[in-house]
Amino acid sequence: MSRTPRTPRTLNGMRVLITGASGTIGMALGQHLAAQGARVIGLDLRPRGDEGFEVLACDLTDDASVAAGTQQVLARLGGLDALVNNAGIGGPAPAELAPGAEVRRQLEINLLGAWRVTAACVDALVASRGRVVMVASRMAVMQLPLAAAYGASKRALTAYADALRLEVGTHVGVTCVYPSSIRSPIHDSTAAAGLSLEGMSRYEPISGVLTAIESALVRARPRRDVPTTRRGAVEFFLARHLPAVTDVIVQRTLAGRARSGAFDGAALAAGVVARLGSGSGR
Known part of the structure; x- marks a missing residue:
C-alpha cells in the first residue's frame, strides 16, 4: 500500500491554495508562506486586491x-501541493431557536464550502502526495453558547476531515488546526446582535495559527489535530477527555455574563437572560 512520504518538506516552491484568502488569517497566511518561497494563490468571495499574492x-x-x-x-x-481550507464565517445562532438563514449560511460556507473545494482538488493532491489543512476552531470541541451554528459547522468540518483522512490518507496528509479567538471582523455580526462573547473567550495572537498551519504543511508526519497555543492545547485536552468539566466552566461563565447585564436588550438572548439573569432567582 502506498503511503505519504515521511520526509520533511520545504515551503520554497510549494504550490498552495488558501480559501478565505482576503480575510484576517487567510491574508496573513498567504503573505507568510509567500515570503518563504511558496507559490500561493487564494480564493475569496471579494478579493481586496492588496493581499500581496494572487487571489x-x-x-x-x-x-x-x-x-x-x-x-x-x-x-x-x-x-497542487497543499490546500488550506480557511474560509469561514460566524454569526449569532442560539441553539434553542429554530435554524434560519444565518445557520444555513454558516453551514454552507464553513462545512460545504471546504468540502466542495477539497473534492475539486483531491486528484491533484493525491498526485503530489500533498497536504490538506482544515482551519477548524476551539469551538469544534468546546462549544460556546449563542453561537451554535459556528460550533456545529466546525465540528462537522473535523468529522469531514476524519472521513477524508480514512479515504485518502495513504497519499494525502489531513490536519485540523484549532485556533481560539482571533481579533477579526468574523465577530462583528455577533457583537451587533448584542451577543458578544467577550469575557468567555481569550484572544490569541495570529502568529500561533500561522505556525500551526506551517507545521502541518512541512512536517514529515503531519499531526492529526493541532491546537495553536499552550492554553488551547489544555482546553482541547479537557474538552476531549473531561467534557463535563468544560461544560461547568462555560455554564458558570455564561451565567456570570447574563447576571452582569451583558446580554440585556439582545432579543436572541432573551431565553438565557430569563433563565440566568439577575431576576432568575439563581
Missing part, C-alpha cells in the same frame, strides 16, 4: 464557481 474571486457556496476557481488555480500552479 481569485470565488463563491464557495456555488458549485460552478468552485469548479471554475479551482481549475484556474490548478492550471496556473501546474498542480
Whole structure:
C-alpha cells in the first residue's frame, strides 16, 4: 500500500491554495508562506486586491464557481501541493431557536464550502502526495453558547476531515488546526446582535495559527489535530477527555455574563437572560 512520504518538506516552491484568502488569517497566511518561497494563490468571495499574492474571486457556496476557481488555480500552479481550507464565517445562532438563514449560511460556507473545494482538488493532491489543512476552531470541541451554528459547522468540518483522512490518507496528509479567538471582523455580526462573547473567550495572537498551519504543511508526519497555543492545547485536552468539566466552566461563565447585564436588550438572548439573569432567582 502506498503511503505519504515521511520526509520533511520545504515551503520554497510549494504550490498552495488558501480559501478565505482576503480575510484576517487567510491574508496573513498567504503573505507568510509567500515570503518563504511558496507559490500561493487564494480564493475569496471579494478579493481586496492588496493581499500581496494572487487571489481569485470565488463563491464557495456555488458549485460552478468552485469548479471554475479551482481549475484556474490548478492550471496556473501546474498542480497542487497543499490546500488550506480557511474560509469561514460566524454569526449569532442560539441553539434553542429554530435554524434560519444565518445557520444555513454558516453551514454552507464553513462545512460545504471546504468540502466542495477539497473534492475539486483531491486528484491533484493525491498526485503530489500533498497536504490538506482544515482551519477548524476551539469551538469544534468546546462549544460556546449563542453561537451554535459556528460550533456545529466546525465540528462537522473535523468529522469531514476524519472521513477524508480514512479515504485518502495513504497519499494525502489531513490536519485540523484549532485556533481560539482571533481579533477579526468574523465577530462583528455577533457583537451587533448584542451577543458578544467577550469575557468567555481569550484572544490569541495570529502568529500561533500561522505556525500551526506551517507545521502541518512541512512536517514529515503531519499531526492529526493541532491546537495553536499552550492554553488551547489544555482546553482541547479537557474538552476531549473531561467534557463535563468544560461544560461547568462555560455554564458558570455564561451565567456570570447574563447576571452582569451583558446580554440585556439582545432579543436572541432573551431565553438565557430569563433563565440566568439577575431576576432568575439563581
